[in-house]
Amino acid sequence: MSDITISINGKQCKAKEGEFILNIARREDIFIPAICYLTGCSPTLACRLCIVDADNKRVYACNAKAKDGMQITTDSEEIANERKAIMQVYNVNHPLQCGVCDQSGECELQNYTLYEKVNEQKFAIADTKRPIRDWGVLKYDAALCIVCEKCVTVCKDSIGDSVLKTVPRGGEPLNKELKASMPKDSYAMWNKLQKSIIGTINEDNSLECQDCGECIAVCPVGALVSTDFQYRANVWELKKIPAANPHSSDCSLIYYEVKNDSIYRVTNEPHYSPISGAVRFGYDFENRVKEKDRQSFEKAVDFIKNRADTIKFNSYITNEEALILQKLKEKYNLKLINKDALAYQKFLKNFSKTSGKSLYSGSLKTIRESNFIISVGTHLRYDNPVTGYAMNNALSMNKGAGIYFHPLIDTVVEKFSKNILTISPDIGSEEHILAFILNYFIKEGVDIKLPEFDRSIIGLPEDFEEKMTKMLAKKDRFSLIVGEDLYTHERSENIAKLVGLIEKYTDFSVVIIPSQTNTLGVSLICDLDEKEGKSVVGYNEKGDFTLSALGDGDLDIPALNQQEGTFTNIDKRVVPTNAALSYNGYILNDIANELGLKTKYTIDYTPQLPKNRGFEPLEFDLLPNFFDNGANEIRGYLLKQKSVKSTDEIDFVKKPKKIDPKDAIYRSNPINQFNFFTNKAHQLKEDGALYVSNEFLQSYDLKDGDLVSIENVIELKVKLDKQLGGKIAYLPTFDAKIDTDKIFQTGYRFAKININKGVKNG
Ligand code: SF4
Ligand code: SF4
Ligand code: FES
Known part of the structure; x- marks a missing residue:
C-alpha cells in the first residue's frame, strides 16, 4: 500500500492507500462518532453515525477507503441532523433502567445521546417483547440491544467461534411515510433495527462457544453482560488497575477492576487486544493472609541458607522474581529447576544455532498482518487462545489461507476460513512437517542440503499441490506458529534447528509460543539445571520446603494479582503488571534481603534484568502500558534481538514410533x-x-x-x-x-x- 495524504477538516493526514477514513481520523485524534465499528474487524455498517463528506459525497468513515488527495469534512448541519435523528431512533423503546444497568457510566448510547444533544423524542413505534437469554457466563437482554452487530463480528472476525448471528425480532414494520419525512440514514438504520435481534447459530438458541466473553467487552450498551458481574457494582465505583494477563504468554493488557480490595471483573481493550476467557473470568486467585508469619519466614530463610541445594519453580512468575532466584542460585550455589523453561531455553538455543538470531522474528502483530499462516505442534486455541485469535483474524481480514497441523481435531479451527487446510498428521511427525515446510518454501537460489521427509506420515491430502496453488495465490506475508509439542519431542534439538532454517531461508516469520506466562523471560534470565538435588525449596511447586501462592505451602507468598513486576511475552515485549490487591505476608524479596541481596523493592530489579540477553536498564515506573488511538501498542519495551553465529548443519530426519x-x-x-x-x-x-x-x-x-x-x-x-x-x-x-x-x-x-x-x- 502506497503512502498518501488526505485532508480531514483541513488537517493534512498521512495514510496508506486503502485505509479506512475512520482509522486515519482516530490516529490523528480527530473525533468521528461511531458505535458499530470494531478496529481490525469487518465494518457492520449498522449505526451509520460515522457519515462524513468525502470529496462532496456522503460516505461511512468506517468502510470508506482513503484515496490520495481526498478532502473530508466530518461535520455539517445535514450530518448533525442525521446523527441526532439516529440517536433519537436508538432511544425509541429503550428501557429506562440506566439506574441499575451494568453499562451505565460507560454506555455509548448514553454518551452519544448526550453528545448529539438529544433532548426530545420525535419518533415512536409499538414495542415488541424481546427475550432475555441466559447463556452461562453471559446474559443477553434483547430489549437493551441496539443491534450494532459488534458481538457477531468479534466472534467471527476476531475470536473464530462464529456462533452469534442476527435473528428476526418480529418488530412492527415502519410507517412508510417516515421514509420521506426523516433523514435518510436514520430511517435505514431504524428499518434494519426493527427487524433483528441477536441469536445463536443453534436451532435452540443455546450458546456453545469458548466463553471468551469478548462479545461482552465490545457491547456498547448493557445488552450483553457478565452473569457474575451483573448488578454487583456501578462502573464509577471501580478502580481500573492496568496489568498483564498472568495466565498465558500473550500477557495481554488487562484492567483489574477493584473495589474494597476485591477484584470485581477484568476488562480489556477490545479494539486492539482481545483476551482469553481464562483471564476475563479467572481473576480471583489471590492468596489472602492476615499477617506476616515470622516463624515460617525464618524457617524459609534458614532452609535456603543452610539446607537447600535446589529451587524448583514454574514460569508463572515475574522477570524480577526470576532474577532474584538466579541471584540466590549464584550466591548459595543452588540448582534452579524449571522443566518448562528449560525445554524452551534449549529449543531457543538450537533455533539460534541455525537461524543466526537470538530470538524469533514474529509476533501476534506479524501473524495478524500475514496472509499465509502455518501452525505446527500446538493445540493452538487451548495453548494460547490469543494466538488462535490472531490466526483467525488474519485469515478473515486479509483474505488469508493457512495450514493447521495437529493430531487433535479442533472443529473451531476448521471453521476459521474456507481457505484453511486442517491436517491430522501421525503422532510424533513434527520433525517431518518442519522438513517439509523447509523444502516447500525455501527461497529460490538458496543452496543448502535439504532434509528428506516422509510425506505419508504428515497427512498431506492427495490433491495437496493443487490446493496449495490456489491457497498461495497473491500471498506475500507468511507466518509460522510453533508450540509446546516440539519442545518436549525426543527430536526437539533437530526440530528447533529446522525451525531456525525456516526463519533464515524462507519468507516465514516464526513465532515460538512460550508455554507458560513468563517462559521466555525465565529462559533468558535463569541458568537452569537438568537434575534437582536432594533438598528442594519449591516456589509454587512442591518441595521439601514450599513457598506457595496457592496457600498450601510452608510459607505463603503473593499471587500474581498481588504483585507488581514485568513479564516477557510472546511478542518478546517486556510488559509491566501491577498489584490489584493488597498482600499482608512476606514476599520473595523479603527472603532475598534476609539472605543478603539487599534490594528495597522487587521492582528495583527491573533495570537489572540482563542486558546481554536483550533486556534494557529501564526503571519499572517508566514502563508504559496502553494502546494509542492509532492502535499502536505502547507497552513496556521490546527485547533487543542479537545476531549469533549460525550453521546450516542439521541431523537426518528420523521416523517416529507409530502410535495409533x-x-x-x-x-x-x-x-x-x-x-x-x-x-x-x-x-x-x-x-x-x-x-x-x-x-x-x-x-x-x-x-x-x-x-x-x-x-x-x-x-x-x-x-x-x-x-x-x-x-x-x-x-x-x-x-x-x-x-x-x-x-x-x-x-x-x-x-x-x-x-x-x-x-x-x-
Ligand atoms: S448485544 Fe450488544 S454488541 Fe451485540 S448487537 Fe446488541 S448492542 Fe451490539
Ligand atoms: S463468548 Fe466469545 S466465543 Fe462466545 S459468543 Fe461471545 S465472542 Fe463468541
Ligand atoms: S461506525 Fe460506521 S456505520 Fe457504525
Missing part, C-alpha cells in the same frame, strides 16, 4: 484453564476430567460423566468437549488431583496408553 490415535492421550488443558491458579477462580473452578470428543464417547460406548481408568493408575470422569473432534482425548494439568507425570513420563505431550471403561481393572 485410539491408543493415544495428549497433555492439554481445557480452553479456559491453564494452571492451579485458574482452577482457584470461582467462575472457572471445575474438576479435572478426561476431555473427549463425541467420536471418542461413541467409540468407547460412554456417556459424558462416565468413569474411566487410564493405564489403571488414574481413575476419572470423561467430559465432553464439544469443540474437539477425532479419537484422541486430552488430560489436563490444572487440577492438582490428577498426577499427569505418571502418564507423560518422557515429557512429550503425547503418550501411548490404555483406557478402560469403568473403575480400575474394570
Whole structure:
C-alpha cells in the first residue's frame, strides 16, 4: 500500500492507500462518532453515525477507503441532523433502567445521546417483547440491544467461534411515510433495527462457544453482560488497575477492576487486544493472609541458607522474581529447576544455532498482518487462545489461507476460513512437517542440503499441490506458529534447528509460543539445571520446603494479582503488571534481603534484568502500558534481538514410533484453564476430567460423566468437549488431583496408553 495524504477538516493526514477514513481520523485524534465499528474487524455498517463528506459525497468513515488527495469534512448541519435523528431512533423503546444497568457510566448510547444533544423524542413505534437469554457466563437482554452487530463480528472476525448471528425480532414494520419525512440514514438504520435481534447459530438458541466473553467487552450498551458481574457494582465505583494477563504468554493488557480490595471483573481493550476467557473470568486467585508469619519466614530463610541445594519453580512468575532466584542460585550455589523453561531455553538455543538470531522474528502483530499462516505442534486455541485469535483474524481480514497441523481435531479451527487446510498428521511427525515446510518454501537460489521427509506420515491430502496453488495465490506475508509439542519431542534439538532454517531461508516469520506466562523471560534470565538435588525449596511447586501462592505451602507468598513486576511475552515485549490487591505476608524479596541481596523493592530489579540477553536498564515506573488511538501498542519495551553465529548443519530426519490415535492421550488443558491458579477462580473452578470428543464417547460406548481408568493408575470422569473432534482425548494439568507425570513420563505431550471403561481393572 502506497503512502498518501488526505485532508480531514483541513488537517493534512498521512495514510496508506486503502485505509479506512475512520482509522486515519482516530490516529490523528480527530473525533468521528461511531458505535458499530470494531478496529481490525469487518465494518457492520449498522449505526451509520460515522457519515462524513468525502470529496462532496456522503460516505461511512468506517468502510470508506482513503484515496490520495481526498478532502473530508466530518461535520455539517445535514450530518448533525442525521446523527441526532439516529440517536433519537436508538432511544425509541429503550428501557429506562440506566439506574441499575451494568453499562451505565460507560454506555455509548448514553454518551452519544448526550453528545448529539438529544433532548426530545420525535419518533415512536409499538414495542415488541424481546427475550432475555441466559447463556452461562453471559446474559443477553434483547430489549437493551441496539443491534450494532459488534458481538457477531468479534466472534467471527476476531475470536473464530462464529456462533452469534442476527435473528428476526418480529418488530412492527415502519410507517412508510417516515421514509420521506426523516433523514435518510436514520430511517435505514431504524428499518434494519426493527427487524433483528441477536441469536445463536443453534436451532435452540443455546450458546456453545469458548466463553471468551469478548462479545461482552465490545457491547456498547448493557445488552450483553457478565452473569457474575451483573448488578454487583456501578462502573464509577471501580478502580481500573492496568496489568498483564498472568495466565498465558500473550500477557495481554488487562484492567483489574477493584473495589474494597476485591477484584470485581477484568476488562480489556477490545479494539486492539482481545483476551482469553481464562483471564476475563479467572481473576480471583489471590492468596489472602492476615499477617506476616515470622516463624515460617525464618524457617524459609534458614532452609535456603543452610539446607537447600535446589529451587524448583514454574514460569508463572515475574522477570524480577526470576532474577532474584538466579541471584540466590549464584550466591548459595543452588540448582534452579524449571522443566518448562528449560525445554524452551534449549529449543531457543538450537533455533539460534541455525537461524543466526537470538530470538524469533514474529509476533501476534506479524501473524495478524500475514496472509499465509502455518501452525505446527500446538493445540493452538487451548495453548494460547490469543494466538488462535490472531490466526483467525488474519485469515478473515486479509483474505488469508493457512495450514493447521495437529493430531487433535479442533472443529473451531476448521471453521476459521474456507481457505484453511486442517491436517491430522501421525503422532510424533513434527520433525517431518518442519522438513517439509523447509523444502516447500525455501527461497529460490538458496543452496543448502535439504532434509528428506516422509510425506505419508504428515497427512498431506492427495490433491495437496493443487490446493496449495490456489491457497498461495497473491500471498506475500507468511507466518509460522510453533508450540509446546516440539519442545518436549525426543527430536526437539533437530526440530528447533529446522525451525531456525525456516526463519533464515524462507519468507516465514516464526513465532515460538512460550508455554507458560513468563517462559521466555525465565529462559533468558535463569541458568537452569537438568537434575534437582536432594533438598528442594519449591516456589509454587512442591518441595521439601514450599513457598506457595496457592496457600498450601510452608510459607505463603503473593499471587500474581498481588504483585507488581514485568513479564516477557510472546511478542518478546517486556510488559509491566501491577498489584490489584493488597498482600499482608512476606514476599520473595523479603527472603532475598534476609539472605543478603539487599534490594528495597522487587521492582528495583527491573533495570537489572540482563542486558546481554536483550533486556534494557529501564526503571519499572517508566514502563508504559496502553494502546494509542492509532492502535499502536505502547507497552513496556521490546527485547533487543542479537545476531549469533549460525550453521546450516542439521541431523537426518528420523521416523517416529507409530502410535495409533485410539491408543493415544495428549497433555492439554481445557480452553479456559491453564494452571492451579485458574482452577482457584470461582467462575472457572471445575474438576479435572478426561476431555473427549463425541467420536471418542461413541467409540468407547460412554456417556459424558462416565468413569474411566487410564493405564489403571488414574481413575476419572470423561467430559465432553464439544469443540474437539477425532479419537484422541486430552488430560489436563490444572487440577492438582490428577498426577499427569505418571502418564507423560518422557515429557512429550503425547503418550501411548490404555483406557478402560469403568473403575480400575474394570
Ligand atoms: S448485544 Fe450488544 S454488541 Fe451485540 S448487537 Fe446488541 S448492542 Fe451490539
Ligand atoms: S463468548 Fe466469545 S466465543 Fe462466545 S459468543 Fe461471545 S465472542 Fe463468541
Ligand atoms: S461506525 Fe460506521 S456505520 Fe457504525
